[in-house]
Amino acid sequence: MTHVILHGCCSDSACIPACPVQCIRPRPGDADFATAEQLYIDPDLCIDCGACLDECPVDAIETEWDLPNLLTDYIGINAAYFATHPIEKSPPPDVTHRRLPVGSGPLSVAIVGSGPAACYAATELSDVRGVSVTVIERLPTPFGLVRAGVAPDHSHTKLIGDRFDAVLARPNVQCFFNVEVGRDVTVEQLLEHHHAVIWAGGADSDRSLGIPGEGLPGSFAAREFVAWYNGHPDHADSTFDLSCERVVVLGNGNVALDVARVLARPVAQLRGTDMADHALDALAASSVREVVVVGRRGPQFAACTSGELAALEGIDGLDLLAVAEDLAGARDGGDADRRLTVLESAAARAADPAHRSITFRFGLAPVSVNGTDRVESVTFARPDGSTETVEAGLVLRAIGYRGREVAGLPFDNVTGTLPHEQGRVVDPGSGLPVEGVYCSGWIKRGATGIIGSNRVDAAETVEALFQDFEGGRLQEPRADATAFAALIATQQPAALDKGAWRRIDEAERQRGKAAARPRTKFVSVDELLRSAAPAI
């Protein structure tokens, strides 16, 4: 007699305003909204109307009675949240539809990037009558990390792409793909043609460890590996030597789990996904037997979510292992979470020699990556000062993404973000907003949170933008959308529009159909441009 939210929850919170009895928590604005692993439904209040289920972009909500056996844990997990966070039935907030001020002309906004932060911003803006949105994307394809970051075996998470697709298809949204701001068009030119620009270009660089050997061949940022197996055109030609038996992954957030899982799960389980063909071929020939996922601190500080960790237990042909000594003392705080329970059973598990394994290690701080011509091992320091060296032929550093400086805009080199106030980009020297320039997503708040976190983030930015428009603080653009399209046509003749993306999308889906895959991706810009050409 309740609906249940499962571990695929994107925390986008689209379900929350839809709930007539407000039984979903935490809500944006609640103290734990940013830190909660997922959203939860109170089984004592839920009336099973399914309104949340209609809204969920990633199919992470199910009725209690339709849950498969593997997921019945989530009935208790949802209920447990409300044991510590009791709530009362309340009506939903009034849905108010924003309107532009009476008498004002239309508002036009350019958004740089087309990933989640960009698409959420485009959603909020294009919902309002009189607003037009221009989306500018460097690649020939939209959706950023939904396409090139989300693991191929997380097909439910990728469903959010369908929602974003519907937003880009709106008549008041125009798109220019294969157009790079800074190369093909400048921020100034965007502002000449729009009231405002929202920079939502994400974080496409990496934090570094600052240890010797980090740059040896065979040591990569996990981001590069992820981009490679997802067929990102910038990484399609990369090669990862999988002839070794052991891979070390540094860091234990969800990206670390993704790369470990992709390396360790039987490749047959990936053949029905949209993983790039070159990655499937490489994984089929892989000699990797063990992936060691190493965290600097104890298991209570593991960065992954318990849902993602627990899901590893359910994968056929993959053993989830841990080392009992690493877990010693973790329960002393008394506050053991579900992750520790999973790790304890992993520590008690005997490895099946026929399976590949993922071994979780804790309390090991990387000291050096060792090797003569290429990676051979990693040395770690324990808290007591002793060291341990783990042999590995491949090292993937999953310690975080980092934003890159944008030419002509202020930048905070410490955090790798644009300095901002509620999404208004601010010049740190004067403390004043840079007129008409806003930011959203990882370039705004740093590389934290999951896809859905960008919804609240984008809403804040768009709210600031509307306030500035209503307050007369945005300059009327000197030229219109037609002029902008003409400008792009001159400066980047190979720019693609929505129709071109539609053709790429259809061609990829058609290719995938024969192999019962959602799509078979094109992985080079040339291929993408060819498939974008209209049929003659």
Place this chain on the structure above:
Amino acid sequence: VETKTSYCRTCQAICGVLVDVEDDKVVQVRANPFHVVSDGYSCIKGRNAPSALNHPDRVLRHLRRRPDGGFDEISLDTAVAEIAERLTAIVAEHGPEAIGSYWGTYSWRGIATVPIGRAWWNALGSHKTFSPITIDQASKTVSYGRTGYFTGRPHQLADSDVWMEVGGNFLISMQSAGWTTTNPSDFLREAKRRKTTLIVIDPRETELAKSADLHLAPRPGTDAVLLAAFLNVVFAEGLDRPAFWRRYATGVDELRSYVQQFTPAVAAERCDVPEADIVAAARIFGGGKRGMVNGHTGTDMGPGGNPCEQLIGALNIVCGRYAVEGDEVPQQSLSGVPRPARAQVIPPFRKWESGWQSRLGYGLLPSPHAAFGELPATLMAEEILQPGPDRVRALVCVGGNPVNAIPDTRRQVEALEALDLVVALDAFMTDTSRLADYVIAPVMSYERADFSFAGGAGIYTEQLVPPPGDTVEDWEFFWRLGNAMGLDMRLGVENSNGVGAFAQVPVGRAVALRGEPPESDAVLDLIADDDALMALLRQHPDGYRPPTTTTTVLGPEPGADDARLDLFPPELAEEMTALMQVLDASLARSFRLIVRRSKHTLNGAGKNLPELNQGRTNPLFVHPADLAALGLTSGDRITITSDHGTVHAVTQADSTLRHGVVAMTHGWGGLDDEDPFAPGVGTNVNRLISPRGATQQVLRMPIMSALPVDLSVYAGQPA
């Protein structure tokens, strides 16, 4: 975007909704959290109303068939004039009995449709009224007719300590006497908090069964045996309430001795349910102080519908599950003038045995659609096709699709093709509309002002968006048609609806319906015949629920004291014997096909909405072990064969079923030449069903659930 308050017109529940309107179109529907009955509940069907209203295939102009089979758009005036002329000519030549009418589910969705349609029909004077009511749970009507009816308030779930549901899944259907009509989970959770013990009888572990304290999963079709065994235990262990039945019932001794043969051991064998569970269920139910047993489509559409309802009624009466004289009961009165609560017996009426009889040997059942009553729906094709002076030659279908709804699809097509005139009021080109000579384009839900009653409350809605195209309200069509035919149409005529859910159809103010149709709101006032109530409803957009008072139940009206409920009508034993023969004969086939309601469709409605169904049609649900034994998995194609036909379907594994039981939702599928695997088509269950086999007495209702079938691997192109 403007948000308006209204109520959902998808089913009878009247959930309160908030409707977003933009550019005169309904763009979004969501729950009204402040509605007095639904309290924030809405369902996926209701929330998808915009996809039906704005559907590209919606019929927006009235249509007339050309000789080449295509349709021309015509004006309402032309349609009314031509139909009136043709009907009048048929009546002149063959008499009014040559006209038939069919009242589908959607004739119920506008409050004015049935009263004004009925005024036209009563004035026309034909007895050939048909509706899907008689292929659903009409065994209840038969049971009331044979046993009589007790007017003391039946116990409600909200104040009961025990409850039994047989062959029904309230959490999906939201239909059960004594329950709410909306917000099912909340209502059930409240019952569980009060520690009400819930017993569910169903061959599938339904959503409701999962919430039950005791679930018995009998072989499909055997419920009557199980119910007889419950009575056996109740009598044997002295759990009956003689103080109640001695005063109000006869035939109890005969019933007691009849059910002696149905021991728990006998039932356990026949039903394949543990004997201990049968005894436990009977003791819990009989031992409870308050609470009813209810039958549903699972019982009534099976081969033992009549005996099931007879035994269900008997259990409730033997256990005294009604308010009696002197009890204090809650009372709400929308009109402000409460009717006195009385505990008295309406004696058996057996309407079908007296009065008008069809030339084919059937009498009339109580009906909300006609003053006379109505005939079994499965007789409609025979009334058209069998020769005779009063043979039906013209048919008017209101908000229904008889070709798809009535068993034996081929026979229905044959019948409609044999008619001189078919008129269909339907928003979409259904199988019936496609065979029609005229299709009238109706106004839908939020395009009309309306009011309704449910759950002790009333609600009124204004029109939210203008009707698109040439669409007309159903009532207005009948108003115009009756006037064009020169008929003397009147509201305020009492119906033959007698008892049960249909007693709620308003009778209306006693006026003649003459001249130009008035404004919709004026018509609503005529239908309600209570200006004070309409004023109240218009002031309460979230619904109006009158205050609850308490009243003391009075004894019988003078002269009604001698009436008795007949607990052992002679047909019971006959029908039980016939049932045993059907069950034995069923063994010739390996599987039993049972009915199953879907969350996404209501009868035939909703199946054409891709937003709602997302590519689903009606799969054949099969137990995974049965599926594996056939060498199949979910999504494979399968062939289903019954004594009456063969259809093809897509499988879906479902471990909540009993072994040997398969389930499928009715209302899908098309005609013989339609590919069930084409997008949005699905499988027509009614091609497996026919009244040529065993049927229920009085209703002529064939086996529609617990149907014996065989399964085989589909020989055509795989999925």
